[in-house]
Amino acid sequence: MRLSMDLDINFVRNQFPAFSQNSLKNKAFFENAGGSYACRQVISRLNRFYNERKVQPYGAFEASISGGNEMDEARVGLARYLGVKECEVSFGPSTTQNTYVLAQAFAEWLVPGNAVIVTNQDHEANTGSWRRLSNRGVHIREWRVNKETGELNLEDLENLLDGDVKLVCFPHCSNIVAHINPVKEIVSRVHSAGAYVCVDGVSYAPHGLPNVEDLGADIYLFSSYKTYGPHQGIMVIKEVLAELLPNQGHYFNEKFLTKKFTPAGPDHAQIAACTGIVEYFDTLASHHRIKSSDAPSEVHKLFRNYEKKILQPLLDFLKTKNSARLLGPSDASKRAPTVALDLKCNSFEVAKKLSELNVLAGGDDFYAVRLLEALDVNVNNGALRLSFVHYTKYEEVKAVIQALDEVL
DSSP: OOOOTTSOOOHHTTTTTGGGOTTTTOOOOOOOGGGOOHHHHHHHHHHHHHHHSSOOSSSHHHHHHHHHHHHHHHHHHHHHHTOOOOOGGGEEHHHHHHHHHHHHHHHOOOTTTTTEEEEEESSGGGGGGGGGGGGGEEEEEEEOTTTOOOOHHHHHHHHHTTTTEEEEEESSBBBBBBBBBOHHHHHHHHHHTTTEEEOOOTTTTGGGGOOHHHOOOOOEEEEGTTTSSOOOEEEEEHHHHHOOOOOOGGGGTTTTTTTOOOOOOHHHHHHHHHHHHHHHHHHHHHTTTOOOOOOOOHHHHHHHHHHHHHHHHHHHHHHEEEOOOSSSSOOGGGGEEEEEOOOSSOOOHHHHHHHTTEEEEEEEEEEHHHHHHTOOOOTTTOOOEEEEOOOOOOOHHHHOOOOHHHHO
């Protein structure tokens, strides 16, 4: 199979120290949806911060000033790639925690009788906290997936929207079905109904950071530890909405939008290390002769185009296996490269067999219990999940196909 040379895969892999570690050599890593390898730029910045700047930032002396500057640099760089204002980017310990804090803010703003729409396609992080608002008198409406395809139907959403709905929460793509939802169209319909939108981008962002301004989302959430960085949750909250919602931090921080939804002290080192994600993307752009101004959109395209090409052979192979039910579309252009299979047996045990063949995959419910139940998948068995990103070689996809052919 001849692959496009648009993405220099050897250059990419040289940016990730994990590939040179003896413990990981010759292992095909296919559990990236649970957390990606960290790029060398992130590791370098994290080490430097702990060695040289592990003091309270934003102080009067050099180490403190440098630490604060690196934290600010992360916000500035991510805002550039996400197409938003710097003040609209906030950090937290995880996306689950960030969503919980946002739900508390909405709980104070909403009134009994208001409605929030959630889906059963989501990871529990973007549904559980919102559902608990029912304890405050908020009506929860569920936008349910098609039981055959696992996809969300826009007409079903239209039937749920009315003047009582104030917020609609859904994923950019599911961590199981992986179908890429038409975010812009969904946002347009929701905004026309007078409601806000919260998009869980955790399963999409590793495949290219989206332009959130272009998507139109009021809130966009993702996790840096799945986008080649440290363990942080990153959230974009549009300025107008952030000013409207009640403060969740210290009272004297209410005027700072980047602190308003951070009730606990931030992890200074990890925020600073997130600058390494941007540095990595910029390094790729430079190597591929992409203009700096075009880097956000073109790096995104590099990732998606490469991933689609090496994903399709795996999807085609799975069509031939009666022992495995593919969850989600079989067209690589319609999904992220997160492939979940219903095997009608214990998926964790199959993952262990794959590990013996040097294929590192996952077998679990992956916090998507509601979705698995909707798709009639035995939750105790879970799903076998094979997930990859742009640093995966086509040879590794072939190794996965060979291993699956042996164990299924």
